[in-house]
Every structure is written in structure tokens, then in C-alpha cells.
Amino acid sequence: MANDVWVYIEHKDGDISPMSYELLGIGKTLADGLGSSVCAFIIGEKVDDLAKEAFYYGVSKVYAIEGDVFKGFRPDAYAKAASSLLSKYTPEIALFRATSQGTDVAAASAAQLQFGLCTDSIGLAIDGGKFKMTRAAFGGNYTVTVVNEKAKPQIATVRPKSFPMPAKDTSKSGEVVKETFSIAEADLNTKILDFMKSEVAINLVEADIIVSGGRGVGKPEGFKMLQDLAKVLGGALGASRAAVDSGWVAYEHQVGQTGKTVKPKIYIACGISGAIQHLAGMRTSDCIVAINKDPDAPIFKNASYGIVGDLNQVVPKLIEKFKSKLGR
Amino acid sequence: MKIVVCIKQVPDTEAEVKWDIPNGTLKREGIDSIINPFDEFALEEALLTRENYDGDIVAISMGPDKAADVLRNALALTVNEVHQLTDPAFAGSDTYATSYVLASAMKKIGDVDIVFCGKQSTDGSTGVVAAEIASQLGFSQLTYVSKVRSVDAANKKIIVERAIEGGIEVVEAKLPAVISVIKGINEPRLPNLMGIRKASKMEIPKWSADDLGVDKGKVGAAGSATKVVEITVPPPRGAGEILKGEIEEVAASVVDKLIDMKVIK
Ligand SMILES: Cc1cc2nc3c(=O)[nH]c(=O)nc-3n(C[C@H](O)[C@H](O)[C@H](O)COP(=O)(O)OP(=O)(O)OC[C@H]3O[C@@H](n4cnc5c(N)ncnc54)[C@H](O)[C@@H]3O)c2cc1C
Numbered sequence A: 001m002a003n004d005v006w007v008y009i010e011h012k013d014g015d016i017s018p019m020s021y022e023l024l025g026i027g028k029t030l031a032d033g034l035g036s037s038v039c040a041f042i043i044g045e046k047v048d049d050l051a052k053e054a055f056y057y058g059v060s061k062v063y064a065i066e067g068d069v070f071k072g073f074r075p076d077a078y079a080k081a082a083s084s085l086l087s088k089y090t091p092e093i094a095l096f097r098a099t100s101q102g103t104d105v106a107a108a109s110a111a112q113l114q115f116g117l118c119t120d121s122i123g124l125a126i127d128g129g130k131f132k133m134t135r136a137a138f139g140g141n142y143t144v145t146v147v148n149e150k151a152k153p154q155i156a157t158v159r160p161k162s163f164p165m166p167a168k169d170t171s172k173s174g175e176v177v178k179e180t181f182s183i184a185e186a187d188l189n190t191k192i193l194d195f196m197k198s199e200v201a202i203n204l205v206e207a208d209i210i211v212s213g214g215r216g217v218g219k220p221e222g223f224k225m226l227q228d229l230a231k232v233l234g235g236a237l238g239a240s241r242a243a244v245d246s247g248w249v250a251y252e253h254q255v256g257q258t259g260k261t262v263k264p265k266i267y268i269a270c271g272i273s274g275a276i277q278h279l280a281g282m283r284t285s286d287c288i289v290a291i292n293k294d295p296d297a298p299i300f301k302n303a304s305y306g307i308v309g310d311l312n313q314v315v316p317k318l319i320e321k322f323k324s325k326l327g328r
Numbered sequence B: 001m002k003i004v005v006c007i008k009q010v011p012d013t014e015a016e017v018k019w020d021i022p023n024g025t026l027k028r029e030g031i032d033s034i035i036n037p038f039d040e041f042a043l044e045e046a047l048l049t050r051e052n053y054d055g056d057i058v059a060i061s062m063g064p065d066k067a068a069d070v071l072r073n074a075l076a077l078t079v080n081e082v083h084q085l086t087d088p089a090f091a092g093s094d095t096y097a098t099s100y101v102l103a104s105a106m107k108k109i110g111d112v113d114i115v116f117c118g119k120q121s122t123d124g125s126t127g128v129v130a131a132e133i134a135s136q137l138g139f140s141q142l143t144y145v146s147k148v149r150s151v152d153a154a155n156k157k158i159i160v161e162r163a164i165e166g167g168i169e170v171v172e173a174k175l176p177a178v179i180s181v182i183k184g185i186n187e188p189r190l191p192n193l194m195g196i197r198k199a200s201k202m203e204i205p206k207w208s209a210d211d212l213g214v215d216k217g218k219v220g221a222a223g224s225a226t227k228v229v230e231i232t233v234p235p236p237r238g239a240g241e242i243l244k245g246e247i248e249e250v251a252a253s254v255v256d257k258l259i260d261m262k263v264i265k
């Protein structure tokens, strides 16, 4: 239907990124507000198994484009296919994840359709029949609400972990609508030569628990201690820019305005002062624990729990206590 | 080779910004502005590419009068040519309108091989302008680039590394390409005194909507589909509990509270 809500299903190496299901959940809420349905759309080499998974999370219709050229994600191939679907069916809303792949397809599709989009949304709602997209701007100092009254579909990318996961029901099934879209290999601009898997086992952006360190950690070895705490908790390692710039930890760990934006359930900030640019990347975390020896550090104004003390004493204690309580 | 670098002037994050609420745009007058931090890496990568492979660098920026500062800085760093894309009609452009103006400038420059952009701007932080330029021009779209491995201008090929979720993807692409770079790809240099002195005397050429031949109905606030309708300051998180006492007790108390959240598996 013309006022349906479409969700782009992101996948890699045959697996759907679980956060795509989160979009199906909020997509359903929006569709209810519009009196329409939530549908999924998938582009890939083979999509039947992926479509089945989407049905488990509450969609009854999946639009799909298949073909050999879609083996492995390439932005030009995927965006051309996606924009052909979107312009044919013109749903009311199209949602993508604010990941590298989601952003790449959403941006290029919007450009193909010649209109703007709202990226990295943290709130989505139907308000008086209008679709309102909320996002952080200006280093998280402001929240802006964006509308798009001219274009269809209205495209938004959504920050992972912004909405609850819908329930899974494996008894559900639905219809796959296959569309043909062909593009010759020779017309594509890119070829993927290799993928070098990162040694960092957990993806920072999707982590539920992050242990993060700043200048107060003082030395590269200090990060080993934080990594130990992260390991006990099954979490990921984050860092402030000061720690990254000091060369103690790699840039891929940086949280903040010029690093990653994260929204874990637990964020443990060790020796981080809480500069505005750091807060921009983590202030929407559910629970923030701050460990800092300066009782006036701004991080305490944002922390759910604050511990005033030397991290070199506090962190080993935490490791010890978690280990014994969790039996690890 | 012709290399274009897109740089944007953004308000300093520490500065108190003022919003023009009815129009949903920033009031840029009277606040400290800086070059978008990611664009410093883009500019440096352009300079390195010229050093390693030869070519000319054209720096462009779309923005009001004051945005000439970032182009002057680029001149001080010895880029060959700059153009400021400025016109009252551009004010309030959304991502599509912005990338449309920038793409029109690429067409006017002509024979572009590589366009360098930053990963995102720190004010709007949309992070899509590079991809939108690529898509409009049919150039290779290479985002989140952490390393340029090799450029083969004669055969119109480039190999880059992209830092994406879970690892590094190595991609070979046709030229022309639009590349958005992340922090860490290089160490931006500073201009030297002679460069600054020279640049201070140079004129910054301007291109208007008419010069670029853009459709005025597609740019600025009027031509943009997306609009900011509300701006709020997020509520303070509110300071929580400062746990006081012996480290032993405090640690035990935090550990219990966190385990009670049932997040740790
Ligand atoms: C354009 C721009 C972009 C930026 N982007 C980012 C970004 O993406 N991410 C980011 O993090 N920053 C960013 N910054 C930098 C930011 O402004 C701060 O400089 C940075 O976050 C500070 O890092 P820090 O808190 O680790 O260091 P500091 O501010 O130096 O704080 C260190 C803290 O550790 C405490 N401490 C010291 N020793 C101990 C100890 N033994 N035990 C406990 N506590 C201790 C101190 O009391 C202090 O509070 C950016 C800045 C600019 C201008």
C-alpha cells in the first residue's frame, strides 16, 4: 500500500544483522499510526532464507531483488536496486540502520530519488499524521526534529539500539514479492578484494556493555586492565580521544563526536573527564558509571553512579568482585 | 590528475550556538568557526595524493562569506585552486541540496578524478553528503576510508581500505571516485608562515547558483525536502548517585547494582 512503512534488511555473509529486527519493531509502531503495514525489502544474491527470518519478526510481505551481482555489499548496485523498488512502490516511509551499509544505501538511494533524508535518528513517531524524525545535532548539544513533507518515501536511518527488539515468532510466515532488477557487472564501479576481520571481537556500536578509558588511564598497560574488566562483563572496550591521541589504544575504540556514537545498557567511564565531545558519543547510554579521582569532573553530572577514586584501585576491585559474584 | 577536496566551516563545538528557530538553521554570525575536523584529514589526504602521484588540488566550500576562511587555510597549505560556492539561494540547504550544489561544482571543474570529503560534519553530522555526491555523478562511492593503498590514474583505478563494522574491507574502484575519510588516515600538517602570508593576499573566487547552472528550485530552504521543525536541548541526564565510602564497599555496591540490571550475561 502506498502508505506502508518499509524496512531495509541488512545482511552480511548470509546473516541478517539482528538490529534490522529492531527496525521492524518501530516500523510496525509507525505503520499502526498510519493505519498501514510494515514491509521488509531485501537485496541480495539469494534472499529466501533471509525473508523467512523477517517473517518471524512480524512482517507479512517482503519485497526482494536477487542476482549474482548482489553477492557482497556494493553501494552502487544495492542503491540502484533499492531506489528502483522505492520509486516503483513509493511507500510512505523507508527505514535503514545507521550503519556503514545502511547509511551508504540510504544516502545513495535518496540521491537517486533526488531528495534529502534524516540520518542517525534516535526517535521516530507519527504525530498528527506526520512522520517526525528526531536526531542529535551539534555534538549532541541539541536535539532536532526533522520532517519531510515533499518526498515519498521519507527516508530515515536509525541509530542502532534506539528502539526495543520485537518478539520472535517462528510460526509466522508471509509472502515474498520478487522484483527483477538487472545491472551488469561491467557497469559497477567497485570490486571487493578482501575483508580483514578486526581483532576486536565485539562491535562497539552494538555492544550492551562498554568499559571505556581516558587520559586518566595513564598508560597503554592500563587499557589491558580495562580490557580485562570488559572481558569479565562480556563487553567492548571504548576510549576517549585523549587516550587515542596518546597512542594507548586504537582509533576504532574512540567514542565521541569524532569517534563512534554508542548507546549501551552499561557504560563504565574510567579516567574520563566528560568533555562535551565525549558525552556526544555516549550520553544516551542507559546506565553510566563514572570512575574519576576528581570529584568535580563533569562526567559525574551525567553518571548514574559515580565513584570518586583512583581507577588503578577501583578497577581491579571491580574485576575481582564481578569474577566472584558471577563465578567467572 | 585532478583532485577535489570538499571542506566545510562549522561552529566550534564549545561555542554557544544560536538557532534561527523558524528556519531551523544555525545562526552562523558571531560565533567561532573552525574547519570541520574530518575535513582536515580530507585535505591532508589530497595533499598526500598530489605528493605521491602528481596532480592539481581544487578545494571547494559551500557557505556564507565567512566560510572563505577555510579556503584561505587550504591555500596556505598550497592547494592549487579554491572556489567558494556562495549564494543567498543556498541558505538552508538539506543534504540533497548541498550535495547537488557540490556535484554541480564538480561538473564545472571538469575531468575530476578523485573527490575527498570528511566522514561527516560536526554540526549537521549527517555523514551522507559524500555518498550523495557520488550517487549523483555516478562516481565510485567509497565511504569510511582509512587508507588509500594505491592510485593508478592511467588505468583509472584506485584501491582503498574501508573501516567498517567488524573489520577492514579492501576495495578496488574505478575512477572517478568520491572518498570520505575517517580520522586516523593521516596526520594533518599545519601551514607554514610563508603559506599563510601568501594566502592572506589571495582572492577567493566565488561561484553563485547561476555560475554553477543549478536549478534554484532544488536548493536552499525552499528547495529542500527535509526541514528542521523543532530544536530542543536534551534534558540533562541528571547526576545520579555518588557512592561514598571505602573502595571495598563502593565496589561491592556498584557490582550488585549492575548485576541486578540483568544485562551482564
Ligand atoms: C572538534 C573536536 C572533536 C572531539 N572529538 C572527541 C571525541 O570524539 N571523543 C572524545 O573523547 N573527545 C573528543 N574531543 C576531545 C575532548 O574535548 C576532550 O579533550 C577529551 O574527551 C578528553 O579526554 P579525557 O576525558 O580522557 O581526558 P581529560 O579531560 O584529561 O580527563 C582525564 C580525567 O581522568 C581523571 N583521572 C586522572 N587520573 C586518574 C586516576 N588515576 N583515576 C581516576 N581518574 C583519573 C582526571 O581527574 C580527569 O577528569 C574532541 C575535541 C574537539 C575540539
Ligand SMILES: Nc1ncnc2c1ncn2[C@@H]1O[C@H](COP(=O)(O)O)[C@@H](O)[C@H]1O
Residues within 6 Å of the ligand: B006, B007, B008, B009, B036, B038, B039, B042, B060, B061, B062, B063, B095, B098, B102, B116, B117, B118, B119, B120, B121, B122, B124, B125, B126, B127, B128, B129, B130
Ligand atoms: N557546505 C559544504 N561545503 C563543502 N563540503 C561540504 C559541505 N557540506 C558537507 N561537505 C562535505 O561532506 C562531508 C560530510 O558532511 P555531512 O554529510 O554534512 O556530515 C564533509 O566532511 C565535507 O567534506
